[in-house]
Amino acid sequence: MANYHQHHRERRGGGGGGGGHRHYRNNHSGGNGGGHNQQQQQQQPPSGAKRSSPSESSTSEANDSTCVVCFKPILIYAIGECDHLCCFECSARIRVLCRQNDCPICRRDLAKVIFAKTMAPYRELDVRNRSGLYDKKYRICFTDGDVQQAFFELLDNKCPRCDEKNFPKFDQLREHVRKRHELFYCDICTEHLKIFSSERRCYSRQELALHRRVGDPDNVGHRGHPLCEYCDKRFLDKDELFRHLRKEHFFCHFCDADGANHFYGDYDTLRDHFRQEHYLCEEGECEQEQFTAVFRSEIDLRAHRASAHGKSMNKLANKQTRTLELEFSYAPRHREGAGGPGAGSGPGGGGSGRGRGGA
Numbered sequence: 458m459a460n461y462h463q464h465h466r467e468r469r470g471g472g473g474g475g476g477g478h479r480h481y482r483n484n485h486s487g488g489n490g491g492g493h494n495q496q497q498q499q500q501q502p503p504s505g506a507k508r509s510s511p512s513e514s515s516t517s518e519a520n521d522s523t524c525v526v527c528f529k530p531i532l533i534y535a536i537g538e539c540d541h542l543c544c545f546e547c548s549a550r551i552r553v554l555c556r557q558n559d560c561p562i563c564r565r566d567l568a569k570v571i572f573a574k575t576m577a578p579y580r581e582l583d584v585r586n587r588s589g590l591y592d593k594k595y596r597i598c599f600t601d602g603d604v605q606q607a608f609f610e611l612l613d614n615k616c617p618r619c620d621e622k623n624f625p626k627f628d629q630l631r632e633h634v635r636k637r638h639e640l641f642y643c644d645i646c647t648e649h650l651k652i653f654s655s656e657r658r659c660y661s662r663q664e665l666a667l668h669r670r671v672g673d674p675d676n677v678g679h680r681g682h683p684l685c686e687y688c689d690k691r692f693l694d695k696d697e698l699f700r701h702l703r704k705e706h707f708f709c710h711f712c713d714a715d716g717a718n719h720f721y722g723d724y725d726t727l728r729d730h731f732r733q734e735h736y737l738c739e740e741g742e743c744e745q746e747q748f749t750a751v752f753r754s755e756i757d758l759r760a761h762r763a764s765a766h767g768k769s770m771n772k773l774a775n776k777q778t779r780t781l782e783l784e785f786s787y788a789p790r791h792r793e794g795a796g797g798p799g800a801g802s803g804p805g806g807g808g809s810g811r812g813r814g815g816a
Contacts, residue, residue, distance in 0.1 A: 521576060526561050533604055536579050537567035545572045545604070549611055552595045554651040572608060573600040614654045627654055634659055641665050645682050649693045687722035711735055711753055740766050 524531050524544040535548030541562040548570055551557050558567050571582045582600065590599035592608075599605040614624040618638045624630040631647075634640045640659035647657065660668055669691055672679040682691040683698045687706055692698040702708070702720045707727040712719055712734075721727040724747055731737040731751040736758040743750035743765070752758045 532574075533607060534573050534576050535570050536573065536577070536582060537565070537570045538579050539563050539565050539567070540579050542576065545608065546611060548572070549595075549597075549608060550651060550653070552597065553612065554653070558596070569596045569598060571598045571600065572604045574604060575600075611653060611655070617655075617659055630654060643668060643682075645669070645691060645693055649697075687720075709734075710748065711751075738762065738765075 521542065522531050523529070524542075524547055526543050526547040529544060529546075531542070531544045533545040535543050535545045537560055539560050539562070541560050543561055547561060551559065551561060552570070559565065560567055571579060571586065573582055573586075577585075583598075586598060586600055588599060588601055590602065590605045591597070592599075597608070599608065614627050614630040615621070616624075616630060616633060616637075618634065618640065621633060621637075624633065627647075631642050634642070638659070640661060642657055642659060643665060650657075658673075667673075668679075668681070670681050672681040682693060683695050684691050685698060685701060688701075690701075692701060699718075707721045707724055709717075709719060709721075709727065709730055719730075721730065728737065736752045736755055738750040738752070738758060738761055740762065750761075752761060
């Protein structure tokens with residue numbers, strides 16, 4: 458028994474020591490784990506902070522290198538006082554061809570713009586630039602000679618078919634391609650489209666006729682130049698044709714108010730429309746007047762005749778006109794009173810408008 462108890466005490470003591478050792482290891486490992494977690498919490502950024510991913514930074518760089526006007530990659534930047542970016546081609550088109558100095562993004566009037574190959578704030582470029590290259594007419598500053606040369610080449614009037622020298626004016630280039638190459642520019646596009654000479658397109662006679670009627674085969678956005686049937690003249694687009702029709706030709710103001718866009722080549726054709734579809738007065742001076750002698754309803758026409766032409770009409774016609782007007786305006790409505798539906802049919806029941814008008 459003693460040996461058993463002694464052995465049991467030794468096992469308990471050993472077990473206690475082992476348990477204490479294991480307890481120390483657990484506390485020690487737990488302490489290390491807590492310290493490691495604290496280090497991780499200290500290294501983590503705040504929850505409200507925004508992390509920038511590589512994809513977002515690459516997207517921002519791509520946006521800075523793409524023109525917001527033409528969506529082409531920017532090789533030469535155009536920067537104004539507002540620090541908005543666009544390519545030098547769009548800026549030159551606005552300042553040279555359109556004769557405007559507005560920023561294409563914020564519409565701020567820019568006293569000067571800087572063309573540069575590198576992207577930087579306007580003030581930094583203005584202070585750092587020492588090239589002395591400046592175009593006084595269009596108020597454009599160039600950071601180096603290559604940028605200025607690119608601007609000059611953009612304005613050149615070069616022949617698209619041969620290596621002929623640059624022409625001072627576009628009219629000389631147009632005459633050259635007509636005589637030398639038998640090619641033609643579209644007069645309508647040349648007059649209305651604000652583009653550079655290098656962006657314009659030459660056509661043969663057959664191609665030009667097709668371009669004017671239905672457009673270019675490789676340009677789905679252009680459907681040709683619409684034709685005015687009365688003038689036999691073509692216009693840039695349907696909006697220009699509509700403005701021409703409203704200004705130079707005739708339309709019915711009644712049908713126009715109802716949403717119908719019908720036009721007429723002369724007033725005689727419009728008068729026939731008034732006579733067939735509306736109510737036209739052709740008595741006395743109204744026969745020579747335009748637009749004011751036509752009415753939407755027959756009642757309006759009869760009222761006009763009674764007021765404007767009553768003196769020149771005979772008594773019978775004048776009385777008939779006024780009677781019809783009174784019949785429409787003052788005929789009593791049938792009322793069902795306490796006497797029932799037939800109460801108005803007896804004596805004193807109201808009668809007709811014609812009877813009252815003739816009384």
